[in-house]
Amino acid sequence: MNAEKNNTILLDHGAGGKASHALFSEMILPLFSNEYLAMGDDGAVYSVPAGKMAFSTDSYVVDPIFFNGGNIGDLAVNGTVNDIAMCGAIPLYISVGLIIEEGLPINDFQEIITSMATAADRAGVKIVTGDTKVVPRGKADKIFINTSGVGMIPEGVNVSGSRALPGDKIILSGTMADHGIAILTAREGLTFDGDLKTDSAPLNHMVKAMLSSGCEVHVLRDPTRGGVGTTLNEIASQSGVGMTLFEKDLPIKKQVNGVCELLGFDPLYIANEGKLLAIVPEKQASQVLDLIKADTFGKNAAIIGEVTDQRPGKVFLETAIGGQRLVDMLTGEQLPRIC
Amino acid sequence: MGLTYLEKFRDPSLAKQLVATIHKESRHPLRLMEVCGTHTMAIFRHGIRNLLPETITLLSGPGCPVCVTAQKDIDAFVAVSRQPDVIVTTFGDLMRVPGSGTTLAGQKGAGADVRMVYSVFDAVTIARQNPDKQVVFCAVGFETTIPTIAAAVLMAAKEKVTNFSIYGANKLTPPALAALMTTKGVSIDGFILPGHVSVITGVDAYRSVFETHKVPSVITGFEPIDILHAVLMLVRQNESCVPALENAYPRAVRDSGNPKAREVMHQVFTVGDAAWRGIGLIKNSGMELKPDFKAFDAGDRFELNLIDVAEPKGCACGEILMGLKTPVACALYKKVCTPMTPVGPCMVSSEGACAAYYNYG
Ligand code: SF4
Numbered sequence: 001m002n003a004e005k006n007n008t009i010l011l012d013h014g015a016g017g018k019a020s021h022a023l024f025s026e027m028i029l030p031l032f033s034n035e036y037l038a039m040g041d042d043g044a045v046y047s048v049p050a051g052k053m054a055f056s057t058d059s060y061v062v063d064p065i066f067f068n069g070g071n072i073g074d075l076a077v078n079g080t081v082n083d084i085a086m087c088g089a090i091p092l093y094i095s096v097g098l099i100i101e102e103g104l105p106i107n108d109f110q111e112i113i114t115s116m117a118t119a120a121d122r123a124g125v126k127i128v129t130g131d132t133k134v135v136p137r138g139k140a141d142k143i144f145i146n147t148s149g150v151g152m153i154p155e156g157v158n159v160s161g162s163r164a165l166p167g168d169k170i171i172l173s174g175t176m177a178d179h180g181i182a183i184l185t186a187r188e189g190l191t192f193d194g195d196l197k198t199d200s201a202p203l204n205h206m207v208k209a210m211l212s213s214g215c216e217v218h219v220l221r222d223p224t225r226g227g228v229g230t231t232l233n234e235i236a237s238q239s240g241v242g243m244t245l246f247e248k249d250l251p252i253k254k255q256v257n258g259v260c261e262l263l264g265f266d267p268l269y270i271a272n273e274g275k276l277l278a279i280v281p282e283k284q285a286s287q288v289l290d291l292i293k294a295d296t297f298g299k300n301a302a303i304i305g306e307v308t309d310q311r312p313g314k315v316f317l318e319t320a321i322g323g324q325r326l327v328d329m330l331t332g333e334q335l336p337r338i339c
Numbered sequence: 340m341g342l343t344y345l346e347k348f349r350d351p352s353l354a355k356q357l358v359a360t361i362h363k364e365s366r367h368p369l370r371l372m373e374v375c376g377t378h379t380m381a382i383f384r385h386g387i388r389n390l391l392p393e394t395i396t397l398l399s400g401p402g403c404p405v406c407v408t409a410q411k412d413i414d415a416f417v418a419v420s421r422q423p424d425v426i427v428t429t430f431g432d433l434m435r436v437p438g439s440g441t442t443l444a445g446q447k448g449a450g451a452d453v454r455m456v457y458s459v460f461d462a463v464t465i466a467r468q469n470p471d472k473q474v475v476f477c478a479v480g481f482e483t484t485i486p487t488i489a490a491a492v493l494m495a496a497k498e499k500v501t502n503f504s505i506y507g508a509n510k511l512t513p514p515a516l517a518a519l520m521t522t523k524g525v526s527i528d529g530f531i532l533p534g535h536v537s538v539i540t541g542v543d544a545y546r547s548v549f550e551t552h553k554v555p556s557v558i559t560g561f562e563p564i565d566i567l568h569a570v571l572m573l574v575r576q577n578e579s580c581v582p583a584l585e586n587a588y589p590r591a592v593r594d595s596g597n598p599k600a601r602e603v604m605h606q607v608f609t610v611g612d613a614a615w616r617g618i619g620l621i622k623n624s625g626m627e628l629k630p631d632f633k634a635f636d637a638g639d640r641f642e643l644n645l646i647d648v649a650e651p652k653g654c655a656c657g658e659i660l661m662g663l664k665t666p667v668a669c670a671l672y673k674k675v676c677t678p679m680t681p682v683g684p685c686m687v688s689s690e691g692a693c694a695a696y697y698n699y700g
Pocket residue numbers: 653654655656659666669670671672673676677681682683684685686687693
């Protein structure tokens with residue numbers, strides 16, 4: 001394959017001819033191998049059981065494409081898997097659209113699609129259809145990935161951002177701000193002591209365990225862009241309820257907190273890629289918490305607050321020293337401190 | 340497990356004790372000003388306001404460098420970014436502060452090369468990497484930042500990075516306090532003096548202001564215990580009518596400060612007048628490049644043709660910075676002026692009083 005000769009992706013690889021075919025059949029197909037993709041048709045054909053489905057899509061343009069603990073590939077798979085899971089669904093099939101900038105090293109490409117395959121395996125989803133385009137140098141930044149996916153919603157499950165009720169408990173499945181801080185430090189070339197790694201991970205197994213336990217789950221949401229603070233604000237206004245968080249209960253890694261303090265960021269607004277917020281009735285909160293903690297990616301889960309009927313649409317934080325402050329929606333991007 | 344050194348300054352039980360003591364000892368209404376924006380933010384983030392008795396009003400002072408940057412200086416940064424073959428480098432907060440026309444962020448959107456940096460040294464690196472461009476750093480800082488900017492200028496001079504320059508709008512804290520105390524209508528019963536700035540200036544830098552105006556003053560750090568402790572000290576000074584200049588942050592601040600850092604600062608800069616947003620010109624409150632380093636003055640490198648444009652009507656930033664008003668008393672607050680559509684810099688900077696009220700209110 002001439003890609004290997006040149007060691008970079010060329011415009012030819014996206015032109016639909018021989019080079020495209022070679023890229024697909026020699027690099028992509030062996031990694032993503034499954035019966036649907038192998039059929040080689042224009043789209044995947046599969047049967048579905050009766051009931052409700054969830055369908056979601058997301059595009060990934062992260063910079064840098066490689067960072068501590070992951071890369072744009074597994075991020076793209078985990079992201080869509082999680083979006084489907086947050087609908088209370090069991091993700092099944094994923095599509096992958098790749099937009100590659102001419103000149104991307106073949107080795108980088110290989111590493112990215114390999115981690116996509118591994119991520120799909122780990123989540124138990126199949127990549128059943130896809131598309132590859134190559135654009136001239138400078139028309140994209142290395143690689144952009146779109147993933148879409150579908151999943152089945154088990155009978156009786158009814159999860160929505162509008163279902164939070166006063167008295168419910170708010171559970172966060174682990175430490176906050178890991179992903180955003182990993183990306184920020186990689187992007188800015190900042191070096192800190194300690195392991196600042198993305199938390200990118202599939203959450204569908206955790207969700208399945210919750211939903212099949214018979215516990216009532218009112219809301220599921222992954223606090224990605226905008227972080228825990230923004231996500232809870234969205235839920236509070238969707239449900240028309242108030243919320244109180246307890247600073248002392250918020251899980252955060254020491255190193256991550258340290259970087260946030262140094263740069264003047266509020267970890268409540270920093271992105272996560274492997275965490276979920278579950279809002280559940282108080283009487284089932286400890287059982288759900290245990291189920292989350294039993295999952296590989298939920299070890300540091302904690303109950304971080306409660307839903308109230310006070311000041312609907314607003315989220316308040318009880319600070320560690322007993323004060324209180326508003327946790328508003330994030331406006332614009334968080335900016336570093338200046339003095 | 341015992342508390343680490345820093346955790347002690349966040350200890351909830353210690354905080355409760357301090358709060359209880361403040362409630363017990365505070366009898367007369369007090370207006371205390373936290374001079375520094377980092378204090379403003381810490382006070383809001385820890386929810387300290389609603390822990391204090393009604394007798395105590397906290398006012399935010401002129402200690403957020405972005406908030407006190409004059410509109411004309413912002414206009415200058417924007418004008419520089421319009422020049423051909425220029426890379427403008429700046430700290431993040433400054434990007435969104437409106438000048439009389441647009442912002443640096445707006446310029447960036449329109450195609451100008453404006454880059455956010457975390458340190459002035461990054462700007463020197465960018466200059467080294469782009470020898471065919473002029474790299475300008477928008478220097479907006481207090482005593483905490485000025486020594487670093489001076490060090491960067493020295494480095495650029497030594498390594499002959501001649502395409503690097505700074506547009507200076509640096510400011511000094513003590514002259515601003517002195518100006519504040521002589522402004523009509525200003526009434527302040529105590530200053531919570533900045534921790535970081537004082538690390539450099541030392542306690543001594545405030546002596547003359549203190550001796551002249553005898554306003555109770557306490558230097559303190561940024562942890563909740565530091566702040567509550569300072570409030571209690573100010574309450575005690577006021578209740579006993581014995582004003583003093585005290586240091587509640589001895590773990591970081593010495594009487595003489597950091598003479599080495601000041602030496603670097605004075606090697607490159609000399610004291611001059613500076614325009615403060617909403618306040619006006621304050622004598623001897625700025626820092627200008629010395630003749631030996633004039634070559635690094637961006638103001639001399641470009642023909643900017645700036646015109647004086649009045650600051651936006653209705654924006655009360657200046658009065659807020661002097662403790663004459665709180666953000667909620669500004670007619671534009673929350674109605675026209677929000678963090679998404681800021682009218683004044685106090686709404687842009689994460690350390691600005693209006694943004695703090697809006698975000699944590
Ligand atoms: S609310 Fe906006 S307009 Fe009013 S003082 Fe603050 S920054 Fe200026």
